[in-house]
Amino acid sequence: MERKEHFSRKRLAILEALKGTTCHPTADWVYGQLKPQYPDLSLGTVYRNLKRFCESGQAMSVGVIAGYERFDGNPAPHAHLVCRQCGAVVDVCGLPISMEELGKLSAMTGCQVESASITLKGLCAACVKDGKTA
Amino acid sequence: MERKEHFSRKRLAILEALKGTTCHPTADWVYGQLKPQYPDLSLGTVYRNLKRFCESGQAMSVGVIAGYERFDGNPAPHAHLVCRQCGAVVDVCGLPISMEELGKLSAMTGCQVESASITLKGLCAACVKDGKTA
DNA sequence: ATGTGTGCAAAGCTTTTGCATCATC
DNA sequence: GATGATGCAAAAGCTTTGCACACAT
Numbered sequence: 001m002e003r004k005e006h007f008s009r010k011r012l013a014i015l016e017a018l019k020g021t022t023c024h025p026t027a028d029w030v031y032g033q034l035k036p037q038y039p040d041l042s043l044g045t046v047y048r049n050l051k052r053f054c055e056s057g058q059a060m061s062v063g064v065i066a067g068y069e070r071f072d073g074n075p076a077p078h079a080h081l082v083c084r085q086c087g088a089v090v091d092v093c094g095l096p097i098s099m100e101e102l103g104k105l106s107a108m109t110g111c112q113v114e115s116a117s118i119t120l121k122g123l124c125a126a127c128v129k130d131g132k133t134a
Numbered sequence: 135m136e137r138k139e140h141f142s143r144k145r146l147a148i149l150e151a152l153k154g155t156t157c158h159p160t161a162d163w164v165y166g167q168l169k170p171q172y173p174d175l176s177l178g179t180v181y182r183n184l185k186r187f188c189e190s191g192q193a194m195s196v197g198v199i200a201g202y203e204r205f206d207g208n209p210a211p212h213a214h215l216v217c218r219q220c221g222a223v224v225d226v227c228g229l230p231i232s233m234e235e236l237g238k239l240s241a242m243t244g245c246q247v248e249s250a251s252i253t254l255k256g257l258c259a260a261c262v263k264d265g266k267t268a
Numbered sequence: 269a270t271g272t273g274t275g276c277a278a279a280g281c282t283t284t285t286g287c288a289t290c291a292t293c
Numbered sequence: 294g295a296t297g298a299t300g301c302a303a304a305a306g307c308t309t310t311g312c313a314c315a316c317a318t
Contacts, residue, residue, distance in 0.1 A: 047282095
């Protein structure tokens with residue numbers, strides 16, 4: 001009993017929308033982005049597919065920020081900065097955690113560390129420029 | 135107009151419950167923990183106070199894990215490991231990010247990095263021992 | 269006394285899910 | 294023709310909130 005996957009246009013469109021942006025969108029953002037082109041798109045479908053992508057490794061979740069789950073179509077490990085002012089999530093390169101460190105941690109703690117994610121908090125470049133620092 | 139804070143017993147109990155555990159509880163866990171001693175405790179009160187503690191810096195949020203927000207009464211910066219099997223959140227010492235690194239990142243990206251949090255995924259020590267590794 | 273904290277319960281919100289229908293293989 | 298995918302809408306579930314009352318100062 002092989003499991004066949006039907007590659008629907010909408011699924012592909014959702015994946016492309018996700019991979020075509022670096023804004024780490026919410027399900028609703030993807031929905032709004034695709035709705036004009038696919039008027040009969042359903043929000044449930046967006047949720048179903050995003051979840052599917054995360055499980056299959058084609059995408060990942062950045063976590064729940066301000067009540068909304070944020071997704072990331074970039075599979076390469078990298079850090080994120082969450083702007084406390086505008087809520088933007090921006091990629092940050094120069095990940096300072098190595099697999100070596102993870103191995104050390106595993107040995108020290110008795111846990112089995114499989115992956116690490118770094119989340120920074122602060123102000124994004126745009127908000128820094130605005131100078132509206134609270 | 136100074137703002138007076140009334141230190142109610144329940145508020146103190148909630149804070150103590152949070153600081154007295156390392157399990158990074160949910161609001162519901164705290165509620166269940168205190169309910170026997172405070173039969174008229176309300177879940178809303180737990181939520182209100184946890185939120186308050188986070189805003190005042192007496193506690194922090196570890197984020198939303200499996201649909202529940204997890205809280206941490208330990209103000210010292212440290213990493214967390216989320217067990218993908220049992221959902222436990224355990225503290226991990228030996229934080230490999232320095233303020234120096236954060237400064238570098240700020241300069242490189244134009245952002246203003248204010249704090250960093252590291253979240254590891256894998257198996258907690260207990261689940262490693264059980265050997266039920268999927 | 270005054271103003272804050274709480275209980276209760278309803279509302280709010282994102283996300284999930286069931287089922288009939290449609291698309292893909 | 295089968296089987297997987299989707300639309301629609303209801304359900305689920307955590308969290309928030311309004312209001313009247315109780316408590317701390």
